[in-house]
Amino acid sequence: xxxxxxIAQETRQRIYTTACSLIEKNGFANVSVxxxxxxxxxxxxxxxxxxxxxxxxxFECCKxxxxxxxxxxxxxxxxxxxxxxxYFKGFMEGVTCGGVELCxxxxxxxxxxxxxPGEMCGGKYAYDHERLTAFLRDAVRDGLLKxxxxxEALVHxxxxxxxxxxxxWCMSDTKFDPEEWVGRFAKLQLPALLAPYVKTHAxxxxx
Amino acid sequence: xxxxxxIAQETRQRIYTTACSLIEKNGFANVSVxxxxxxxxxxxxxxxxxxxxxxxxxFECCKxxxxxxxxxxxxxxxxxxxxxxxYFKGFMEGVTCGGVELCxxxxxxxxxxxxxPGEMCGGKYAYDHERLTAFLRDAVRDGLLKxxxxxEALVHxxxxxxxxxxxxWCMSDTKFDPEEWVGRFAKLQLPALLAPYVKTHAxxxxx
DNA sequence: CAAGTCAATGACCTGGAGTCATTTTAAGCG
DNA sequence: CGCTTAAAATGACTCCAGGTCATTGACTTG
Numbered sequence: 466x467x468x469x470x471x472i473a474q475e476t477r478q479r480i481y482t483t484a485c486s487l488i489e490k491n492g493f494a495n496v497s498v499x500x501x502x503x504x505x506x507x508x509x510x511x512x513x514x515x516x517x518x519x520x521x522x523x524f525e526c527c528k529x530x531x532x533x534x535x536x537x538x539x540x541x542x543x544x545x546x547x548x549x550x551x552y553f554k555g556f557m558e559g560v561t562c563g564g565v566e567l568c569x570x571x572x573x574x575x576x577x578x579x580x581x582p583g584e585m586c587g588g589k590y591a592y593d594h595e596r597l598t599a600f601l602r603d604a605v606r607d608g609l610l611k612x613x614x615x616x617e618a619l620v621h622x623x624x625x626x627x628x629x630x631x632x633x634w635c636m637s638d639t640k641f642d643p644e645e646w647v648g649r650f651a652k653l654q655l656p657a658l659l660a661p662y663v664k665t666h667a668x669x670x671x672x
Numbered sequence: 673x674x675x676x677x678x679i680a681q682e683t684r685q686r687i688y689t690t691a692c693s694l695i696e697k698n699g700f701a702n703v704s705v706x707x708x709x710x711x712x713x714x715x716x717x718x719x720x721x722x723x724x725x726x727x728x729x730x731f732e733c734c735k736x737x738x739x740x741x742x743x744x745x746x747x748x749x750x751x752x753x754x755x756x757x758x759y760f761k762g763f764m765e766g767v768t769c770g771g772v773e774l775c776x777x778x779x780x781x782x783x784x785x786x787x788x789p790g791e792m793c794g795g796k797y798a799y800d801h802e803r804l805t806a807f808l809r810d811a812v813r814d815g816l817l818k819x820x821x822x823x824e825a826l827v828h829x830x831x832x833x834x835x836x837x838x839x840x841w842c843m844s845d846t847k848f849d850p851e852e853w854v855g856r857f858a859k860l861q862l863p864a865l866l867a868p869y870v871k872t873h874a875x876x877x878x879x
Numbered sequence: 880c881a882a883g884t885c886a887a888t889g890a891c892c893t894g895g896a897g898t899c900a901t902t903t904t905a906a907g908c909g
Numbered sequence: 910c911g912c913t914t915a916a917a918a919t920g921a922c923t924c925c926a927g928g929t930c931a932t933t934g935a936c937t938t939g
Contacts, residue, residue, distance in 0.1 A: 468936075469886075472886080476886080492784075498928085507888085508887065508888045510887065510930085511886080511887055511888075513928065569783050572783055573780050573783070575843055576776050621840075625836045629835055632835045632838075633831060633832040633836070635783035641832075653861075657863070658860055674906070676904085679904095679905085679917080680917065683918085704895055704896080705897085716920070717897090717898080718918055725896085725897080726897090
């Protein structure tokens with residue numbers, strides 16, 4: 466990497482960091498692109514060298530929420546119910562850690578498939594969706610779930626729950642506790658949903 | 673009502689109707705206030721005679737979604753699980769009937785308590801919240817649920833589910849079917865959630 | 880060192896939200 | 910029927926923020 470590219474990377478990073486913290490402090494709508502660039506000492510145009518639209522910065526900021534949720538959950542010992550509970554817990558930890566203003570903007574963007582197809586919503590939704598699908602497929606492969614498990618349908622249900630949680634967290638202005646929610650979901654609802662597909666001990670022994 | 677007030681009401685109604693249909697056709701962000709006023713043959717300023725902000729029209733459009741969901745559900749015969757399933761079904765019917773673009777804007781507004789406190793989010797959220805709370809309290813009073821039922825907590829869970837459904841419906845661009853979702857929720861998850869609070873036949877007989 | 884590349888710039892364009900002084904029109908009254 | 914009053918309607922205007930693009934000059938390359 467040449468010195469030039471290094472400087473460019475650093476500029477991009479500075480814009481990204483500044484944007485995240487400003488948005489978290491004041492909310493997406495109350496932070497202008499000029500606010501961001503002024504705060505990190507570059508011209509407005511520079512923002513658009515690195516990001517196509519103002520919204521794109523949110524995608525950047527939120528990507529890391531989910532960066533290794535699935536990897537960790539795979540490593541988690543226990544039943545499929547316990548693994549999934551761990552997955553959800555990790556997911557919501559990422560979200561809450563990112564802050565409510567970023568979460569709000571994420572939801573705003575994700576509900577609208579019309580906004581920049583391909584890169585934004587479609588892509589973002591697919592991101593989680595595929596990750597969770599792969600996770601469940603592996604659980605089937607590893608014998609934690611029966612062969613006839615309707616993976617796609619379950620993924621849809623779980624995505625509904627996760628995004629419902631996010632939406633309500635934003636609505637309640639963080640007063641509601643996602644961790645408690647995940648706990649209850651895992652204890653009451655998850656077993657009911659998975660019951661038909663979880664192998665009994667006898668079945669598991671048979672393979 | 674004088675002729676003057678009649679005309680004013682009619683103007684307001686015309687703006688409201690035109691706005692709803694334009695938003696549903698093109699999406700909230702792609703409809704300007706001028707588009708709306710032009711389409712119904714009044715000046716831009718007239719819009720602001722009747723609505724404080726562009727967003728306020730959405731509140732108006734969406735209010736009727738929930739107008740008598742609870743009343744109908746109260747009249748529905750059956751167990752508390754069946755009544756609630758009916759409630760949820762009616763709620764989502766209202767939403768889907770209103771159309772995905774209105775639903776999107778509703779979610780956008782509702783997740784943000786900072787936007788016009790009192791009237792908008794706080795009020796809107798409270799609207800559903802209180803309605804469902806009253807519904808569950810009545811179920812307790814009528815002996816469908818035990819006295820120790822944690823009504824507030826249940827309301828929160830249900831609101832999460834409803835808004836999760838709405839969010840996912842918007843995300844999937846209406847591809848996902850809320851009715852099917854409600855059906856499954858009522859069959860698998862609702863009984864698990866309510867189990868500790870539903871009276872047994874013996875308990876019900878004792879009162 | 881000359882030519883080429885590319886990050887960075889900021890004046891500029893655009894479009895839409897919301898305002899307000901003014902005009903139009905219905906209502907009330909002698 | 911005029912005249913006054915008050916409400917409804919107007920549209921030119923301000924303001925602001927997102928996004929563009931021709932230009933600059935620092936760095937790279939041969």
